[in-house]
Amino acid sequence: MATAIPHRPDAQNQALVDGYEAAIAARRRRTLLGIAILAALILAAARISEVDLGTFFGNLGRFTSYIGRIFTLEDGHLVFTNPAEWLWGLRKWLRLLGETLLIAYLGTVIGGLGAFGLSFLAARNMVVAPWLRFSARRFLEFCRTVPELVFALIFVVAFGLGPLPGVLALGIHTMGALGKLFAEVVENIDMKPVEGVAATGANWAQGVRFGTLPQVLSNFVSYTLLRFEVNVRGAAIMGFVGAGGIGQDLVEAIRKFYYSDVSAILMLIVVTVMLIDLVTERARHALIGRELGR
Template sequence: MARPANGPVARMEAAFCELRRQRRNATLLGGAILLACLLMAGWVSEFHPATLWAGLPRIGEYFSRIAPSLEWGKLFAGTDTEGSLAFWMYRLDDWGLLLFETAQMAALATLMGAAAGLLLAFPAARNLGLPGWMSEVARRLLEATRTVPEIVFALIFVWAFGVGALAGILAIALHTAGALGKLFADAMENIEMRPWEGVRASGGSWFQACRYAVLPAAAPDLLSYAMLRFEINLRSASVIGFVGAGGIGEELYKVISFNYYEEISAIILLVILAVVCIDLASDALRRRVIEAVS
């Protein structure tokens, strides 16, 4: 004959089953609300599955058009031989110079934006002992600069300074300051505070504590975010060239406008390769910084 369940054990099992049932119901309710929100968003934005399904073949057709017509037997022939790599990249020297200009725009804008974002990150971090109103003002300022897309800033600066790289650099730098300032402040808030407390307890000033406690602890994350932003800015510098802000973007806009399909794929491939190089350099730099501060 089975022994009756112990009273406390039975109550614990009942409470566990009840808690699991409540969580399951909450999950189902949350899923239903999320599905309703997605359906509402699709209806408002006219995201119709039938339209998407009808357009997918056209996307494939476009990619097939921009794909180069390479032939293995002619792959390494000269620029006059259709089907060769040289024929596909026949303007590699011009595109390389434009891509170099775009990378310089992205690098300078990233440096300017990172410097401004770092200065604003210290007051934006809530754990560094500054007044609360200062943190709120810094965070609202960062939000304002990163909310406006780079291309809008580029249009404003093109109108103010004329067509050229300067407008693109300023537009990207302004947006970068807002984006990196937020990430830098979050990285500072996540550091271990004992070094900070030690510097302050030994008589160090607020600036000295930031220099010798906060920066070394947050440096790997700060560098990683900055290099990631450099990748993003390279893409942004390519896009804002569409509005006359210089770089490879102007050339890409031209070949897209005139439907020079193979040239489109060649330029896109060069941009992808540049981003890959930046990512590899970022990884190497981050490892070296971690080794230096650890």
């Protein structure tokens, strides 16, 4: 015997359809309102910052012509046709590039060590005293808020030209950036090992050493390697303010209109950063894989 399939009344179906269409219409209105607000904010920001699209498109040709000039030798041929002339200062540039890498390395080490110590003081689950946590967090905010070039300018005035101002500038900024990341890692750990270590009568430092550090060390190293990549790029422009590295030759070539030298130095910086990215990426993935395999 066939069973009759119940059907909703047409009025009930129509009510459901009307409710669905009303919900879709309301969602569409919210989307359009959000787009309108976003567009208004963009226009307001452009007006306040004096962005002129006419000037931008009117001078766009200068930018493209400059790109063409930096890849052209004095004789009018492309730089790739005569690598010997294009890379005439390779030995000097490699030495300066090595100096740039050392600036980035020392800045990362100094900043990483400072961030390592302060991150435990800035973590909410590791420090009970609010004033100590507040002080550590505000100091880290100051370190990462002030731009690296501003620190470099200050240290150039204090210590003179050379790599030292660049190292100090990158170290302070790295401390602030890594300190925040490290503190967030510490705040997300499992507190049971820390509580277990504390139950044995261990002090705060021993709780950090045996309860916290094993959980966060791989993430700390991964973030530090990532920061080293960023610092290599930052160290490349430290020379703009006289803080050592290859940036000093780069800004000199730009100011003196040595077009082919600009492209040669930029090419060396890009290749170096790419190689460092590849190496540190493999190292980070190895650390993450080892951590997941435990």
